Amino acid sequence: MTGAQFKRVTPRSGAPVTLSFDGVPLTATAGDSILATLLSHGRFVRHHEFGGGPRAGFCLMGACQDCWVWSGHGGRLRACTTPVADGMALFAEPQPLLPSHE
Numbered sequence: 001m002t003g004a005q006f007k008r009v010t011p012r013s014g015a016p017v018t019l020s021f022d023g024v025p026l027t028a029t030a031g032d033s034i035l036a037t038l039l040s041h042g043r044f045v046r047h048h049e050f051g052g053g054p055r056a057g058f059c060l061m062g063a064c065q066d067c068w069v070w071s072g073h074g075g076r077l078r079a080c081t082t083p084v085a086d087g088m089a090l091f092a093e094p095q096p097l098l099p100s101h102e
């Protein structure tokens with residue numbers, strides 16, 4: 001973990017949200033994006049495929065695909081365009097898919 005890359009400059013109202021990233025609990029406000037939450041907590045989103053350096057998104061508007069994170073259910077989410085949800089379990093690395101309930 002490093003220092004925060006995002007800092008809220010204007011207070012915003014909304015329900016508090018608790019989620020986790022790689023098992024570390026994080027807090028956010030309803031309506032925050034996953035990426036804003038991660039960067040305000042000094043987290044990165046994943047490691048680069050070539051060289052392993054930390055990645056923290058690039059375009060911040062859903063165009064570059066540099067901010068993928070993985071849900072606890074195995075799905076991939078674009079962190080900059082996905083709002084946080086209470087109880088989300090997110091990961092920097094792909095997670096195994098859960099068996100279907102058919």
Ligand code: FES
Nearest residue numbers: 057060064065080
């Ligand atoms: S930062 Fe570019 S798609 Fe999310």
